[in-house]
Each structure stands twice: as structure tokens, then as C-alpha cells.
Amino acid sequence: MNNTALSSAPVDPIQSALRTIAMERRGLEALEEALGNGLGDTLRQAVAMISAISGRVIVTGVGKSGHIGVKLAATFASTGTPASFVHAAEANHGDLGMIAGNDLVIALSKGGESAELRSIVAYTRRFSIPLIALTCSAHSTLSRASDLVFLLPNEQEACPHGLAPTTSTLMQLAIGDALAIALLETRGFTATDFHTFHPGGKLGASLTHVKDIMHTGERLPLVARGTPMRDAVSTLSHKHFGCVLVMEEDGRLAGIITDGDLARNLTRNLGDLVVDDVMTTSPKTIGPDTLATAALAMLQKNSIGALIVVDAEKRPLGLVHFHDLLRIGVA
Incomplete structure (x- = not known):
């Protein structure tokens, strides 16, 4: 005891x-x-x-x-x-x-x-x-x-x-x-300097700029104004981003068509429509130097799956998807 x-x-x-x-x-x-x-x-x-x-x-x-x-x-x-x-x-x-x-x-x-x-x-x-x-x-x-x-x-x-x-x-x-x-x-x-010393982990991921992870070039699902909807649907299906970017003749962004837009127009005969009839003319865009954390916040706030990265003239530079943020560990 x-x-x-x-x-x-x-x-x-x-x-x-x-x-x-x-x-x-x-x-x-x-x-x-x-x-x-x-x-x-x-x-x-x-x-x-x-x-x-x-x-x-x-x-x-x-x-x-x-x-x-x-x-x-x-x-x-x-x-x-x-x-x-x-x-x-x-x-x-x-x-x-x-x-x-x-x-x-x-x-x-x-x-x-x-x-x-x-x-x-x-x-x-x-x-x-x-x-x-x-x-x-x-x-x-x-x-x-x-x-x-x-x-x-x-x-x-x-x-x-x-x-x-x-x-x-x-x-x-x-x-x-x-x-x-x-x-x-x-x-x-700056935050950019901070990222230099924190390249790994969730902190490093959150300090990544969207220009470092965005999809560019041939990966982008681009169609021109006036494109028949059947062609736009084909592009949407093959690019696997759940959206199609509609372009002006001068290379500026005109609008976007998403899976949600297609669902909302199922009662219409899509074969008779062009992208101008369906697209959203005010898509959510961000600049290339936006931090990944800010991109994630914008996606969550607007309940969307992708953001279009544009320059000062509203010309598309790339596309960043929620899955990209998930891949680098921000989401």
C-alpha cells in the first residue's frame, strides 16, 4: 500500500x-x-x-x-x-x-x-x-x-x-x-517570398498561383460564337472540364456553357440552337497571379467547378478546375 x-x-x-x-x-x-x-x-x-x-x-x-x-x-x-x-x-x-x-x-x-x-x-x-x-x-x-x-x-x-x-x-x-x-x-x-520557403505541404499549396496549375493551349475547351450546340456538346464531352468557353472573333471571352446550362435547356431542341442561345455571358474569371486559396474561395462561394483565367483584356489564358486544387492539396 x-x-x-x-x-x-x-x-x-x-x-x-x-x-x-x-x-x-x-x-x-x-x-x-x-x-x-x-x-x-x-x-x-x-x-x-x-x-x-x-x-x-x-x-x-x-x-x-x-x-x-x-x-x-x-x-x-x-x-x-x-x-x-x-x-x-x-x-x-x-x-x-x-x-x-x-x-x-x-x-x-x-x-x-x-x-x-x-x-x-x-x-x-x-x-x-x-x-x-x-x-x-x-x-x-x-x-x-x-x-x-x-x-x-x-x-x-x-x-x-x-x-x-x-x-x-x-x-x-x-x-x-x-x-x-x-x-x-x-x-x-510578400506571399510569393513566403512560398519560396514553404514549397511543400498544404501551406505551400495554398501559396501556389493559378498560373502554375491552370490548363492551357490545346487542353482548353474553346468554341467560337455561332458554333452549333451539337459541336459544343462534343467539345464539352471530349475535354472533360464540364464546360465550354465561347470566344469572340478578337479572342476575348464571350461566355461559357456548363453541364448545368445543358440540363436547364433539355426541354429545348439543342440541335436547332447555337452556343449564343445557351451560354452564360458573365462567367466567373480570375487573373493568373491569383493565389490558389482565393480561387478555391471563389469556387465555393459561387458553387461552381471551374474558373477561367484571363488577362487584362479578358482573353482566356487557361482554366483551373476544383480537381486541380484538390490535386495540389488546397481543397
Whole structure:
């Protein structure tokens, strides 16, 4: 039998979670207040310092701060700021060689006294490598050694014992994200740039332009004004897009005929009709630089299966179908 007695009554997990979230929210509120009361100047200086270097941002830390550092390095890198994470402990065993003279180091440590940071801090001082600290201690060894200090509010940890880094690491994450996004916006980093660093997965698919996936040339189901409906139906059947594009003589788009249009005209003698009698004269079109996500939204909003890609003169350039979006992983 286990003789260890419980020191208190069982805690309701939901109430515990609500307290944790409330305490961490207070930490973020304190951080927001600090940005309007001095910390904002630090952020501006950090953006200027990082923008001025020709190398990478090296993020370092140990423990839970190290885990946050790994995420922040990845965020910097994916938003256009070249970055790497160097574990402070591993730096003592050769990884200092990963830090070049044209780099900048961001060190994360709540108390600023982590023994593992000493070597990497000393290295930056020896080779005049800019050092930015993210810490809650203004008088720590790390703060005194750094060129710039993000002095974060020293709020209570959500851990009831005040031991497990929770509120403090959340604030590190938040200010690091804020710095990354400020750098992104400062340099005018676009969705196209973002796609360069995220070519795979659903995120990469959502940043694909329709011009990269549209059907063009001989694949397009094109017919001219005045074409008999029997010929249009044949084209619709052979091209397998569920629609036919009707063209003006000058190459501009005149209209579209879809499977739905055929169904709505079944009571008429299609053999006696031409495409002009059946077509919809205001089809949904998009430009070639439209993102795949926007194309999907338009398809869903209008309950249609395909969009016509046109140039500024309304000349068809291609056709993008719902199945194309499904194939690349957007839908």
C-alpha cells in the first residue's frame, strides 16, 4: 500500500487550465504594456541591428528557453531572416564554429545566469558579434554583456510552484514572433517570398498561383460564337472540364456553357440552337497571379467547378478546375 498521503483535495483539471491560461494571459498583457513603455524602442533597435547584418541570426538558449529558441529560429528563417539555432551547451563542444563574424546572436534566458551561455557570450564579445538578450533580469550576467536587452516583465509562472517555465517562455515566444514579423514587414516580405520557403505541404499549396496549375493551349475547351450546340456538346464531352468557353472573333471571352446550362435547356431542341442561345455571358474569371486559396474561395462561394483565367483584356489564358486544387492539396 502506498503510504504517501495527498496534501490536498484533487484539483479540477478545467479550473487548473483556466488559471494557467489566465496567468499566461496576464503575462502577455504585461508584455503588451511594456512595448508601449520602453520595450518598443528595444524592438526598433533590434530590427535595425538585424537588418544591418550580412550574416544570419543565431538563436541560442538551454532548457525550455532553448526549445523556444528552436521555434524562433525556424520562424525567422521562414519569414526571410536567415537564422539557425545553436544549443548553448553544444557550443562548448565545437558548435561555436557555426557562428560567423557577420552574424548576430539572440540569447534566451529568463534569469540570464545559465552557465551554458557563458562560452557563447564570451565568444560574441571576443569577436565583436552583436548580442541581443531576451531575459527578465536587468542585472544578470547576460544583460550586462549584451549590446541590446529585451527586458521582459518578470510575471508569475503559471506553475503553482513557480518553477516550470510557462509564462516566461510564452513571453519569449511572443516577443520573438513580434520581432520576426516586424522584420518581415520592414523588408516588404510578400506571399510569393513566403512560398519560396514553404514549397511543400498544404501551406505551400495554398501559396501556389493559378498560373502554375491552370490548363492551357490545346487542353482548353474553346468554341467560337455561332458554333452549333451539337459541336459544343462534343467539345464539352471530349475535354472533360464540364464546360465550354465561347470566344469572340478578337479572342476575348464571350461566355461559357456548363453541364448545368445543358440540363436547364433539355426541354429545348439543342440541335436547332447555337452556343449564343445557351451560354452564360458573365462567367466567373480570375487573373493568373491569383493565389490558389482565393480561387478555391471563389469556387465555393459561387458553387461552381471551374474558373477561367484571363488577362487584362479578358482573353482566356487557361482554366483551373476544383480537381486541380484538390490535386495540389488546397481543397
